[in-house]
Amino acid sequence: MMGYRKAELFTWVVSFLCLSCLSSGFNPVDNYLIDCGSSTNTSVDSRVFIADNLASNLLSTPQDVLAKSNLTSITLFSDSPLYQTARVFTGSSKYTFSIHQSGRHWIRLYFYPFVYKSYNMSVANFAVSTQDHVLLSNxxxxxxxxxxEFSLNVTxxxxxxxxTPSANSIAFLNAIEVVSVPDALISDDAHTISPxxxxxxxxxxxLETxxxxxxxxxTVTPNNDTLWRTWIPDQRFLVQPNAATNASNIAAVKYVxxxxxxxxxxxxxxxxxxxxNSANNPNSNFNVSWEFDVDVGFEYLVRFHFCDIVSASLNELYFNVYIDPWIVVRELDLSTYVNELAAAYxxxxxxxxxxxxxxxxSIGPYTIKGTYPNAxxxxxxxxxxxxxxxxxxxADAVINSSSKKNVGVMVGTIIGAFIALVLAGILFMLFRKRRRLARQRLSKTWIPISTNGGNSQSMVSKYSNGTTLSAISNIGYRIPFAAVQEATNNFDESWVIGIGGFGKVYKGVLSDGTKVAVKRGNPRSQQGLAEFQTEIEMLSQFRHRHLVSLIGYxxxxxxxxxxxxxxENGTLKSHLYGSGLPSMSWKERLEICIGSARGLHYLHTGYAKAVIHRDVKSxxxxxxxxLMAKVADFGLSKTGPEIDQTHVSTAVKGSFGYLDPEYFRRQQLTEKSDVYSFGVVLFEVLCARPVIDPSLPREMVNLAEWxxxxQKRGQLDQIIDSSLVGKIRPDxxxxxxxxxxxxxxDFGVDRPSMGDVLWNLEYALQLQEAVIDGDPEENSTNLIGELSPQVNNFGDSNTSISATQFEVSAVDDLSGVSMSKVFSQLVKSEGR
Structure with missing residues (x-):
């Protein structure tokens, strides 16, 4: 009974302290805010988080471990004082909150790992659950x-x-909220999209937000939201940023x-x-799309917020709304729902x-006579x-048979839409009397991609893994659609191994037993015929062991x-984060980076004109x-400048987070744009986190900047993947x-060539693998001192480098020295 009264008193104190911030909007009945591990109350976003000791009666735990971090290191990561302390749970521990009004409640859990005494929170592995639901596991x-942030209906x-900590691990928590939510916020019903x-x-x-x-x-911060939510900007999710523009008229908003x-x-x-972004073109007809990361195996509640702040009068704006390939609202006219301009819905x-x-x-125009295309x-x-x-x-995702049926509907919809689109295109060409010319162009493009002659309908043969251009003779011709169907079990959805900008990728087996990856174009994709042609043209011109081989089309x-x-092992990205695959060693990661660099170096130098990939990413x-790396996806690739040119002027294409800022600013493409993107990949490999993560504090969102x-502070070791801590030689x-x-x-001229990058990565591997008598943590200068007596003359390179010369240049790029000959002289060569 005494514990219950303490809980009542705690709730009353929290409600009283937070009342001042609720000048308008919802006043929660249950309002638990706890700053875990803190000995004092903490004010955040006009709310007061109660000191941990005032909430100790709510917690049952086998051991009281209240942790406090170093203040300086915390401020580098977050402005929130909530992350300066934490509770560490050495065994299963429970918070029990008295609920005074049944209904939906927020549960917000705050986590920021730091090291306290013998507790390293960055390696903690644990689960969080309620009586009825698992919120987090592993x-x-x-x-x-x-x-x-979670939302539960508590009855x-x-x-x-x-x-619950995993075996031989701990759990931790920096702060917790349990707050009532208005009953009307989430109603019992919604619409489904298929059927x-x-x-x-x-x-x-x-629900999990x-x-x-x-x-x-x-960004909308919690103190500007009646329910203390954070809303982040959308720019980083836009598939084609140039297709969109912003509008603002906050003063006009009405709640009706x-x-x-x-x-x-x-x-x-x-x-x-x-x-x-119609650019005053009344014939504009395209969609604005956003793409979001989600977990496979779950359904999602998607809430669209609309308010017509762009129209001058009612019944002026008509548009379609899409989720993946489905049109969820056709011909949406907000006037029919709220009958007022700028009314929230x-x-x-x-x-x-x-x-x-x-x-x-996605959103896109629904054009009728007399209306301007907009959405x-x-x-x-x-x-x-x-x-x-x-x-x-x-970790508990369930993919059931109904989802496969839905995917079948989706594939049927895609094929039907594609066929309708092609028919409309043919009719249009007939009307403009250009069908004949279009056929001529097509006939010139679709020549067999093999150089050994033969019937264009013949089946593909086995291919060579050679690195010379002569290997192209083993590529097949066009592969019949029936053979592709057979290879993929008629495009069985359970055989899907990935989805990209071009379309779905299926695992397949050809009639001779060769395993293949089959990329099938999606007619609703932003990529299409041009990328299809480019991929064929590029991969039919060169072969290399570090470039994915095209077998046919x-x-x-x-x-x-x-x-x-x-x-067999999929993408590098899937091995770094998000998929639960085992962590790779530093040596494995270096070798993957080296293989990728070799492939890109070949693209830039191994053909008559440099080939610029334009979409280098993990x-x-x-x-x-x-685990040998091969560069893939050449749909956006472009040949480089002529000898008397410095760049190629082109519309900006690429992936957000990897895009060269100089290319974006000047729309001038060079090989150094690939170098920039590869630099982002290097940090991605080291830190094992997404290149753009909007859920992080502002200064951490962009991996490259962070x-x-x-790196410039000389403290790169502070942000590396936790599985690599203590396993990378400092040099x-x-x-x-x-x-x-x-x-x-910042500027391409200051970036190294891919050849220089390759040399340095090979050298980083040698430094990691070198075995030296004495202190294993010697710096790289001392390491070179040990190795340099074996570096003398490089034969055919006509370059003689003394030990002193090599010691100095090893810190730089050594771009003028033959890589193979330098590394053949190093003591520890098996790393290559």
Whole structure:
């Protein structure tokens, strides 16, 4: 009874202290805010988080471990004082909160790992659950501050949140919120997208906020939201940023009966929008799309926020809304829902079970006579729904047969849309009397990609892994569509091994037993015929052991299909984060970087004109059964400048986070744009985190910017993948960091060539593998001192380098020295 009264007193104190921040909006009945590990109250976003000792009666734990971090290191990562302390759980521990009003509640968990005494929170592995739901399992936070937000409908008198460390591990928590949510915020029903209909049962489900985005506007902080939510800008999610523009008119926003309320979303969200960048062209016809990372095996509640702040009158704006390939709202006219301009409105849709880790949201014009083509979106929320196990953890994902049926519907929709699009294109060409010319162009393009002659319908033969151009003679011709169907079990959705910008990739087996990867074009993709042609033209001109080999292609039945050698271990990205695969060693990572650099170096130098990849990223570096790296996806590639030119002027294409800022500013492409992107990959390999992570504090969102700050301070070791801590020789890490830093120079002329990058990476591997008597942590200068007596004359290179010369240049690029001859002289050569 005494413990219950203390809990009542705690709730009253928190509510009283937070009352001052609730000048308007919702006043929660249950309002638990705890700064874990702190001995004093902490004010954040106009709310007061109570000191840990005032909430100790709510916690049952086998051992009291209150941790305090170094203040200086924390301020480098986050402005929030909540991350300065933490509770460490050495065994299963429970918070028990008395619930005074049943209904939906926020649970917000704050995590930021640091080292306290013998407890290293960056290697903690644990689960978090309630009485009815698993919120997190096999959960780790390696370096960045993370807030996990959940929404549960609590019907009992108590909410118990349990933290369970994995075997031989710990759990930790920096702060926790348990706060009542307005009943009307999440209703029981929504719409489904496939088949279209009604969804009921949301009230009983647990939700995890995956993304909360303010389209066309700035970050909205918790103290500017009645429910203390954070809304992040949308620019980083745009698939084609040039297709969108921003609009703002916050003062015009109205909340009307039958529409949204300020608790649904604040005026800063409804008063800004992303709209089509039609450039005053009344014939504009394209979609604005965003792409978001999600976990496979779950359904998602997608909430669209709309407010027409761009129209001059009612019934002026008509547009379509899409989730992946489905049109979820056709001919949307907001006037029919709210009958006022600038009135806030929202719509909820539940997706099919995700079979891809990407969720695409699109808006596009629905043009009728007399209307200008436009489409808008003001805000977006994506919330994961618990699965049939009651879990929200990716480790407990369930992919059931119904999702396969939905995928079949999706494929049918795609094929039907593609056929309709092709027919419309043919009719258009007939009308313009250009069909004959178009056929002539097509006939010139679709020549067999083999050089050994033969029937264009013949089946592909086995290919060579050779590195010379003569290997091209073993590439097959066009592969019949029937053979592709047979190889992929008629495009069985269970055989899908990836989804990219061009379309889905299927595992396949040819009639002779050769394993292949089959990339099938998606007619709704931003990429299309031009990328299809480029991929064939590029890969038919060169072969290299570190470039993925093209085996053939198919262009029958309005299809665009590319067939490649099969890469058993998938993408480099999947081995770094997000997929749960075992962590790779530093040596393995270096060898993958070296192989990738060799492939890019060959592209830049091994052909009559340099070939610029334009989309270098970890998702386009594939690994075979031996983890040998091969560069893939040449759909955006472009031949480099002529001898008397310095660059190629071209529209900017690439992937956000990897894009060369100089290329973006000047729209002038050189090989050094690939070098910049590769530099980002190097930091991605070292830190094992996404290159853009909007969930992190502002200064950490962009990996390249964040890592460069640490590199320039000489403290790169502070942000490396936790699985590599203590396993990288300092001199190898220093050389690797220097190489990445040079790749990311602001101006292309200051960046090394891929040949220089390759040399430095080979050298970083030698430094990692070298075995020297004495102190194993000697710096690289001393290491060269040990190795240099064996470096004398490089024979055919006509370059004689003394030990002193080699010692100095080893710190730089040594770009003028033959790589193979230098490294053949080093003591430890088996690393190559």
């Amino acid at each position: 959960f780790r936070v390696t370096s960045a501050a993370v807030v996990k 009992s008198n108590d909410l118990v949140i349990t933290f 279209a209909g009604d969804f009921q049962g949301l009230l009983s489900m647990a 995956v993304w909360r985005v303010n389209m066309g506007g700035p 009966k039958g529409g949204a309320t300020q608790d649904t979303a604040p005026p800063t969200v409804y008063g800004t929008a992303t709209e089509m 929202y719509m909820d849709y539940v997706t099919v079970t995700a079979v891809s880790n990407k969720l695409r949201i 808008i979106l003001n805000g977006l929320e994506i919330m994961k729904l618990n699965n049939s196990k009651g879990s929200l953890s990716a 198919c262009d029958e039945k309005n299809e665009m299909i590319l067939i490649y050698e099969y890469m 998702a386009n570096i594939l690994l075979d059964e031996n 890592a460069m700050k640490w 190898s890490l220093r050389k690797f960091g220097e190489t990445a830093e040079k790749c990311l120079a």
